[in-house]
Amino acid sequence: MTFYLGIDIGTSAIKAILLDENQLQHGSVSIPLSVSRPHQCWSEQNPEAWWQGVDDAISTLAQQQPEKLAQLRGIGLAGQMHGLVALDADDQPLRDAILWNDTRASHEASHLDQTYPEFRAIGGNMVMAGFTAPKAVWMKRHEPDLFAQIKTILLPKDYIRFRLTGQKISDMSDASGMLWLDIAQRCWSERLLTICDLNIDQMPRLVEGSDASANLSSTLTKRWGIKGQVIVAGGAGDNAAAAIGLGLQHPQERFVSLGTSGVVFNVTEQFSERADQAVHAFCHALPNTWHQMGVILSATDSLAWLTEVTAQSLDELLRQMKAKDELKTWPLFHPYLSGERTPHNNPDARGGFFGLSRSDDAGDLTRAVLQGVSFAIADAMAVLDKTGDAIDMIATGGGAKNDYWLRLIASVTNTPIAVPQSADIGAALGAGRLAMLADGHAIDQVCVKPQLSHRVMPDPILAEAMHPARRRSQRLYAMMVAEEA
Numbered sequence: 216m217t218f219y220l221g222i223d224i225g226t227s228a229i230k231a232i233l234l235d236e237n238q239l240q241h242g243s244v245s246i247p248l249s250v251s252r253p254h255q256c257w258s259e260q261n262p263e264a265w266w267q268g269v270d271d272a273i274s275t276l277a278q279q280q281p282e283k284l285a286q287l288r289g290i291g292l293a294g295q296m297h298g299l300v301a302l303d304a305d306d307q308p309l310r311d312a313i314l315w316n317d318t319r320a321s322h323e324a325s326h327l328d329q330t331y332p333e334f335r336a337i338g339g340n341m342v343m344a345g346f347t348a349p350k351a352v353w354m355k356r357h358e359p360d361l362f363a364q365i366k367t368i369l370l371p372k373d374y375i376r377f378r379l380t381g382q383k384i385s386d387m388s389d390a391s392g393m394l395w396l397d398i399a400q401r402c403w404s405e406r407l408l409t410i411c412d413l414n415i416d417q418m419p420r421l422v423e424g425s426d427a428s429a430n431l432s433s434t435l436t437k438r439w440g441i442k443g444q445v446i447v448a449g450g451a452g453d454n455a456a457a458a459i460g461l462g463l464q465h466p467q468e469r470f471v472s473l474g475t476s477g478v479v480f481n482v483t484e485q486f487s488e489r490a491d492q493a494v495h496a497f498c499h500a501l502p503n504t505w506h507q508m509g510v511i512l513s514a515t516d517s518l519a520w521l522t523e524v525t526a527q528s529l530d531e532l533l534r535q536m537k538a539k540d541e542l543k544t545w546p547l548f549h550p551y552l553s554g555e556r557t558p559h560n561n562p563d564a565r566g567g568f569f570g571l572s573r574s575d576d577a578g579d580l581t582r583a584v585l586q587g588v589s590f591a592i593a594d595a596m597a598v599l600d601k602t603g604d605a606i607d608m609i610a611t612g613g614g615a616k617n618d619y620w621l622r623l624i625a626s627v628t629n630t631p632i633a634v635p636q637s638a639d640i641g642a643a644l645g646a647g648r649l650a651m652l653a654d655g656h657a658i659d660q661v662c663v664k665p666q667l668s669h670r671v672m673p674d675p676i677l678a679e680a681m682h683p684a685r686r687r688s689q690r691l692y693a694m695m696v697a698e699e700a
Contacts, residue, residue: 217288219654220276221647222269223453224294224371226250226260226314226475229268233276233283234647238661242280243643244272251311256562258317262300262308265371266378277439287441289650290379290431291448293456293642294372296392299350302367309361312371313350316476316512318554318562320349327352331410338407339391339398339488339496344554344562345512348394351411367417368393372450379447380429383419386449388456388506390421391497398505399486401498422449424459424500425652448646448653451500454478454508456645459500461609461635462664468606471596471624471632473614474641477514477588479596481507492598493560500649501658509557509595513566515614517550517584525577533617535578536585541619542677544684545570546579548587549692557595561696569691589623590685596628607633607670611640621671626678627685635665 216235223230229246246268251259277284297315302308313319321344327334328342335341342349347368355362369377370393373385390396390403395411395418397404403415422428431445451459454472461470463482472478483505488496495508513520522529547569554562568583610632614620618634625632648661 216286218283218286219647219650220273220287220290221643221645221650222272222290222292222375223456223641223643223646224265224269224292224375225453226295226316229265229272230643231269231272231276232643232647233280236651238648241283242276244275246272250314254319256318258314259311260314261311262371262374265375269375273439281440285440285442287445288443289446289448289654291646291648291650291653292372292376292450293453293646294370294375294389294450296370296389296452296454297345297347298371299347299354300369300371300374301354301361301365302369303364304366306367306377309364310358315345316553317350318344320344320353321562323352323356324349327410333406333410334394335488335490337397337404338394339486339490340394341490341493341560342394343493343556343560345556346392346394348407348411351413355412365417367419368413369419373419376428376447376450379431379435381432382429384422384428384449385419386422386424386451386500387498388424388500389450389452392452392495396498398496398498423502424449424451424455424649425502425658427653446650446653448649449500450646450649452497453642454480455497455500455506456642456649457611458482458506458645459648459662460640460642460645461611462662463609464501464504464658464662470609470611471592472612473514473610473620474612475514475516477511477592477595479509479592479599479608481599483507483600487600489598489600493557494598494600495557500645507599509599511550511557511588511591511595512553512555513550514588515612517548517552517566517588518581520552521580521584525580527577532577532581535576536581539578539582541582542680543582544586544680545572546575546583547684547688547691548583549688550584550588550591555591558598559692585617585620585623586681586684587688589620589627590688592624593627593685594689607631609633609635609664611635618671622674622677623681625671625673627681629673629678631673632671634668634671636668637665640665
């Protein structure tokens, strides 16, 4: 029996799962992470914390399952996208990594997007503050001494690969989110790098997500008690890895993710750019496959915020909400607590409650948050290029455990939602599957869809109640943007 390790470098935690060749799970470890926010709009992490988390996770598995980890054949990596890890000539981080939800580079993003149409034409995406390219330009403007010392720029998971193998390599899906990749040709664009005063020598080598990239160092195989050589797969950005975990490999297959952020992910058979609607067009983790994403920045994070300000647990808030009329649509909530991507591309967007009354309590606010996030998901989904026959969305992420929330989304998007038996399927499983592919297993045998628990169908009564509320929410946003202009 051979084993494979899937590792997800998340924002809030490192997760590692140990799979056998039949994809049965033999152990999992989660190591929490913290985020530093030294200034408004900033979000950073120390890359050393990621490495320590990965080392702790694998060391724990080595203690729990020494005989199985000894038979490890492959490691797959997934990770939070867009984070800027700048290394110096000694391959040491020059500063803490600037994360995906950091919006300090909004000015630089606007300048790149308005001045250089090549980013949309070649890079396939509207330039947003969360992407890697504007972060590098921000460093050039505000930290020129550090920028001048950059030898290599890596993404979070690729920094972990470097620590595992000593090799600087990225995959197509994750590299797509840096905005220096020619998405259609699946290679670095010298033109886009030159605009940012960078060059190809400062970029990692590229491989497909399902290909082998390098071997685990002999020092680490000895440390963790592994007997043979271990390949490290190209891996994927977190959402492309989640799609692999859900078995999404064919055009028009899609999922909705309710995690810290919210994502609608749609597989495409070719590069399909929709930058004018703030849709992300990226390479998928499989060769000759692409995908589109609509992304909202605060899904379950909106609920996390509400638990903090009310000093109540999520279970208690949901209990109070269940006692309320689910068809009531006041108050309204805008979930733009960290700005917004699809379809607004507005890092300065702000959240808020509207239409509060003296009788509203925490249960009403909780219902408003779930409705507001559902409206934002629907707004993002509305601008995806949905050609061909409609296919159910598969739900994933922590929020997928809430059937009322799924029923809201199904109703406002008029799309059935398939619910896996385990809502915890995620990027770590996808990473483990990519490790299996890199070791020679067949795609159709590895990338299978999960067993379903049930389907959530659109509710006509709920849809009728939500439609005017969503329209009010959209008008409120437009009025606020016009007022600020």
